[in-house]
Amino acid sequence: xxxxxxxxxxxxxxxxxxxxxxxxxxxxxxxxxxxxxxxxxxxxxxxxxxxxxxxxxxxxxxxxxxxxxxxxxxxxxxxxxxxxxxxxxxxxxxxxxxxxxxxxxxxxxxxxxxxxxxxxxxxxxxxxxxxxxxxxxxxxxxxxxxxxxxxxxxxxxxxxxxxxxxxxxxxxxxxxxxxxxxxxxxxxxxxxxxxxxxxxxxxxxxxxxxxxxxxxxxx
Amino acid sequence: xxxxxxxxxxxxxxxxxxxxxxxxxxxxxxxxxxxxxxxxxxxxxxxxxxxxxxxxxxxxxxxxxxxxxxxxxxxxxxxxxxxxxxxxxxxxxxxxxxxxxxxxxxxxxxxxxxxxxxxxxxxxxxxxxxxxxxxxxxxxxxxxxxxxxxxxxxxxxxxxxxxxxxxxxxxxxxxxxxxxxxxxxxxxxxxxxxxxxxxxxxxxxxxxxxxxxxxxxxx
Numbered sequence: 001x002x003x004x005x006x007x008x009x010x011x012x013x014x015x016x017x018x019x020x021x022x023x024x025x026x027x028x029x030x031x032x033x034x035x036x037x038x039x040x041x042x043x044x045x046x047x048x049x050x051x052x053x054x055x056x057x058x059x060x061x062x063x064x065x066x067x068x069x070x071x072x073x074x075x076x077x078x079x080x081x082x083x084x085x086x087x088x089x090x091x092x093x094x095x096x097x098x099x100x101x102x103x104x105x106x107x108x109x110x111x112x113x114x115x116x117x118x119x120x121x122x123x124x125x126x127x128x129x130x131x132x133x134x135x136x137x138x139x140x141x142x143x144x145x146x147x148x149x150x151x152x153x154x155x156x157x158x159x160x161x162x163x164x165x166x167x168x169x170x171x172x173x174x175x176x177x178x179x180x181x182x183x184x185x186x187x188x189x190x191x192x193x194x195x196x197x198x199x200x201x202x203x204x205x206x207x208x209x210x211x212x213x214x215x216x217x218x219x
Numbered sequence: 220x221x222x223x224x225x226x227x228x229x230x231x232x233x234x235x236x237x238x239x240x241x242x243x244x245x246x247x248x249x250x251x252x253x254x255x256x257x258x259x260x261x262x263x264x265x266x267x268x269x270x271x272x273x274x275x276x277x278x279x280x281x282x283x284x285x286x287x288x289x290x291x292x293x294x295x296x297x298x299x300x301x302x303x304x305x306x307x308x309x310x311x312x313x314x315x316x317x318x319x320x321x322x323x324x325x326x327x328x329x330x331x332x333x334x335x336x337x338x339x340x341x342x343x344x345x346x347x348x349x350x351x352x353x354x355x356x357x358x359x360x361x362x363x364x365x366x367x368x369x370x371x372x373x374x375x376x377x378x379x380x381x382x383x384x385x386x387x388x389x390x391x392x393x394x395x396x397x398x399x400x401x402x403x404x405x406x407x408x409x410x411x412x413x414x415x416x417x418x419x420x421x422x423x424x425x426x427x428x429x430x431x432x433x434x435x436x437x438x
Contacts, residue, residue, distance in 0.1 A: 040259045041343045041372060042364025069344065071370040092374060094313060094344035122371065123344055124260045125288065125313040144363035144386065145261025151290040152341065153260060155311060167363065173392060 016130055019098035023105070023133025030110040033216040034118060036132055038156060039140035041122030044166040046074045047199035048140060049117045053081045055209050056115075060216060064117040065104050067096040074119060084108055095126040098133060115216045124153045128160070136215055142167040143174055147181040150188055158188045162195065164208065169198040235349055238317035242324070242352025249329040252435040253337060255351055257375060258359035260341030263385040265293045266418035267359060268336050272300045274428050275334075279435060283336040284323050286315040293338060303327055314345040317352060334435045343372045347379070355434055361386040362395045369403040377407045381414065383427065388417040 027034050037045050046066075053062055064085040066074040075087040086107045088100045101118060108116075118134060120127040128137075137160040141149055144167060150157050157163065163185055171178070182194055193211060197204035246253050256264050265285075272281055283304040285293040294306040305326045307319045320337060327335075337353060339346040347356075356379040360368055363386060369376050376382065382404055390397070401413055412430060416423035 040261065040341070040364075041368055042259065042361075068371045070373050073367055073370045092344070092348065094342070121344065122259070123313070123342055125311070125340065125342055126345070129311065142261075142363065144361065144389065145259075148292055149260055151292045152287045154289050170363065170389070170392060173389060 013129065016098045019102050020131040020133040023098055023102050024135075026102075026105060026110070027116070027133060027135070030113065032110065032113050032116050033136070033218075034116045034132075034134040035136045035138055035212070035215075036118045036120060036127075036134035037138045037140065038120045038124075038127045038160070039122065040124050040142075040145060043122070043140040043142040043145065044164075044199050045119045045122070045140060046077055048164060048166065048197075049078060049119060050081045051199045051202065051205060052117075052209060052212065053078070053083055055205060056213065057082055060213065061112055061114045062116070063108050063113045064119060065096075065101060065108075066119045067100070067121045069093070069121065084113070090121055094121055094123050095130050096120050096132060097130050101132045115212070124149070124156055128156045136161050138162045138164060140164045140166050141181075143170050143176045147176050147178075147184075150181070150184040154188050157185050157192070160189070160192065162193045162211075165194065165196040166199060168196045168203060169201045232348065235317045238321055239350040239352040242317055242321050243354075245321075245324060245329070246335070246352060246354070249332065251329065251332050251335050252355070252437075253335045253351075253353040254355045254357055254431070254434075255337045255339060255346075255353035256357045256359065257339045257343075257346045257379070258341065259343050259361075259364060262341070262359040262361040262364065263383075263418050264338045264341070264359060265296055267383060267385065267416070268297060268338060269300045270418045270421065270424060271336075271428060271431065272297070272302055274424060275432065276301055279432065280331055280333045281336070282327050282332045282334075283338060284315075284320060284327075285338045286319070286340045288312070288340065303332070309340055313340060313342050314349050315339050315351060316349050320351045334431070343368070343375055347375045355380050357381045357383060359383045359385050360400075362389050362393055366395050366397075366400040366403075369400070369407055373407050376404050376411070379408070379411065381412045381430075384413065384415040385418060387415045387422060388420045 062083045078085040139160040195208040281302045297304040358379040414427040
């Protein structure tokens, strides 16, 4: 089965990369810095976007593309947070692809955006294999997921620019070895930026938003 | 892209179902009740297996097949818990398929097993689409993932026999509406069995293991 499948997947991914480069040209033409956020369901992708928007909305013009199998729950939340957002419903699809992102750009005011978040489908496996045209790739791991995840899902940790470690307010209630976890992650990706945060208490957000603003200003 | 892809995926899934039926015949010939456990990374699949094994090991002979992208972390834990286990490493693969499970059966003492757990790859999206030959399908949602997940990942809730709600010991620290969550899930799947548990404190385990033993005894 896998031998039949690999060439097909390779063709699909090549077509995806062509569209992703077109997306990137569109982003650059409009001066938009794009951040692709990937994580398990419930790790805090929407919460990270909402708290970041709350803190930066007077400094930078933001927007979001929200990916989910179904519903507009996240788009509704992000719009209520005060920025333009579009929903991509993938049906059964386990990741966003460049074509879906390209089509959704028609529904956003591209000339009025400096920083765009793409919230991928909640999945630690598939999204990282599909380039969408983004400038920055962010993974979120949350403390309740446990500190052994880099052993089991190495590809995502190895292929992102940033790791946000969310829900650090729950550290007192869980057996999570922060130092061992970060050592594992840096073993897979020595250049990675790591920001431990709590979207609930706001702890750690200053370092994250400072870094993010600096990225947005360079593109 | 999606129009090219659907027929290929359908052929792959049909081939998978043929192998899954063969697996099922093997399980039934050996009197093994097989439970396919699906959840996000870190929801507690291995912890559920380990605590179940600890409680039932004097009553029923168990084994496990452990699916992960990489590493033998979970297999090592389950073997240390006292039952035979085999690891399937999928490489980049986002779910187990029936062929992988069929091949792994050569490495298990099938005549000495009454109840077998298949721990799928941590992923709320893809595993539920691939039948492995199991008798019972279990999804785990954990409290820190949030109570809105049935809106966003309806397919898994609609297509399992059982939902285990894990990490209920964290309820005091999180905004999770247990009643609203269960109402959403039952809206997608009126027949579903729901067991709120904590693998840390053991709360709720008696109901889960009682139900599981009853299932195993009927097959």
